[in-house]
Amino acid sequence: MIKNxxxxxxxxxxxxxxHFGASLGPSFIRQCxxxxxxxxxxxxxxxxxxxVSPSFEIYEELSYIVExxxxxxxxxxxxxxxxxxxxxxxxxxxxxxxxxxxxxxxxHGDINTKISSLTGSIHGMPLAYLIGEEILNEEWFSEYLxxxxxxxxxxxxxxxxxxxxxxxxKITHYxxxxxxxxxxxxxxxxxxxxxxxxxxxxxDADAFDPLLAPATGVPVANGLCYQQARQLLNALxxxxxxxxxxxxxxxxxxxxxTQDVFRAAQIGIDLFSEVLRQQKESVYGSYDRFSYPAKSxxxxxxx
Ligand SMILES: [Mn+2]
Numbered sequence: 318m319i320k321n322x323x324x325x326x327x328x329x330x331x332x333x334x335x336h337f338g339a340s341l342g343p344s345f346i347r348q349c350x351x352x353x354x355x356x357x358x359x360x361x362x363x364x365x366x367x368x369v370s371p372s373f374e375i376y377e378e379l380s381y382i383v384e385x386x387x388x389x390x391x392x393x394x395x396x397x398x399x400x401x402x403x404x405x406x407x408x409x410x411x412x413x414x415x416x417x418x419x420x421x422x423x424x425h426g427d428i429n430t431k432i433s434s435l436t437g438s439i440h441g442m443p444l445a446y447l448i449g450e451e452i453l454n455e456e457w458f459s460e461y462l463x464x465x466x467x468x469x470x471x472x473x474x475x476x477x478x479x480x481x482x483x484x485x486x487k488i489t490h491y492x493x494x495x496x497x498x499x500x501x502x503x504x505x506x507x508x509x510x511x512x513x514x515x516x517x518x519x520x521d522a523d524a525f526d527p528l529l530a531p532a533t534g535v536p537v538a539n540g541l542c543y544q545q546a547r548q549l550l551n552a553l554x555x556x557x558x559x560x561x562x563x564x565x566x567x568x569x570x571x572x573x574x575t576q577d578v579f580r581a582a583q584i585g586i587d588l589f590s591e592v593l594r595q596q597k598e599s600v601y602g603s604y605d606r607f608s609y610p611a612k613s614x615x616x617x618x619x620x
Contacts, residue, residue, distance in 0.1 A: 333401025338570025376405030383409030454495030
């Protein structure tokens with residue numbers, strides 16, 4: 318059996334938020350991939366991280382690894398780490414593919430500036446940097462994401478300033494309520510806006526309902542179920558090309574129930590398997606082929 322080879326990039330970034338344990342997500346996901354016989358080559362970000370005075374070195378290193386792997390035209394799976402890692406990952410994708418579209422599956426807007434942020438945490442700011450609303454004065458950071466190339470899916474906890482910004486820039490965003498009301502229309506509109514494009518998919522564990530993925534730093538009630546995201550990806554891969562994927566904010570240390578961590582990790586892995594399906598020879602893609610962790614009926618329930 319041929320199994321798709323992909324690049325697995327470990328980005329144990331934790332400086333963007335305040336919980337311990339966020340840096341342990343990548344190794345947890347890697348072990349799950351090994352146990353499920355995925356075929357991948359691992360690349361690790363090694364730059365030192367300074368908690369006291371956030372250094373952008375780790376994002377810079379990540380950007381070059383991602384750029385190199387995207388240019389190889391092989392599927393890329395970046396595992397976090399907190400969502401600030403997208404400052405580096407998306408910058409790397411933009412260098413290789415300047416017109417790439419970004420699908421942001423998240424409960425949060427992640428588009429605060431240093432001034433508008435209520436917490437000061439950088440994991441709430443990556444899109445502000447990427448769009449150029451927040452300044453990052455570093456030579457390696459040269460590409461910007463156009464607002465029309467960004468869509469949110471599942472966002473439901475926007476700060477006031479973020480909401481104003483999304484409206485001002487006319488950035489497409491669908492809340493979990495929008496999705497629950499009319500998933501078919503939402504999928505149609507996303508596929509239409511992103512048709513015939515290359516897509517970077519950024520999935521935050523907190524996009525999903527805390528019942529499914531509690532092992533994350535900033536859970537928000539009323540979240541997505543797995544099938545809603547799966548149906549979107551099934552449709553997207555028919556009309557566009559998902560070239561890179563990241564799953565972030567898995568924190569194995571916040572919950573003592575190992576099963577909860579496995580479940581949150583598995584959602585990220587299963588979404589990536591949908592991405593791999595776009596390749597004809599793929600043998601992945603069926604959620605049912607996975608026997609562990611214990612498959613919860615919740616994952617198949619349409620809320
Ligand atoms: Mn996020």
